[in-house]
């Protein structure tokens with residue numbers, strides 16, 4: 171799999187480190203312990219199209235938001251995390 175870093179261009183995925191799914195929205199302060207356990211520890215582990223955080227640890231060290239298919243590894247989009255906010 172190759173990832174098109176917006177700063178460095180097309181690179182091997184071996185230069186990147188995956189952090190995991192882009193987190194869900196943080197629960198309200200009054201949401202309770204179960205909502206926070208779900209927020210911190212439970213990932214959807216989606217099969218198919220997914221949005222994830224990747225770190226270009228072997229390159230420019232930028233954090234990226236990568237939308238990809240976890241089955242086929244097709245990449246739909248790659249943007250710098252600062253553009254995603």
Ligand SMILES: [Zn+2]
Pocket residue numbers: 175176177178179226229230231232
């Ligand atoms: Zn890069």
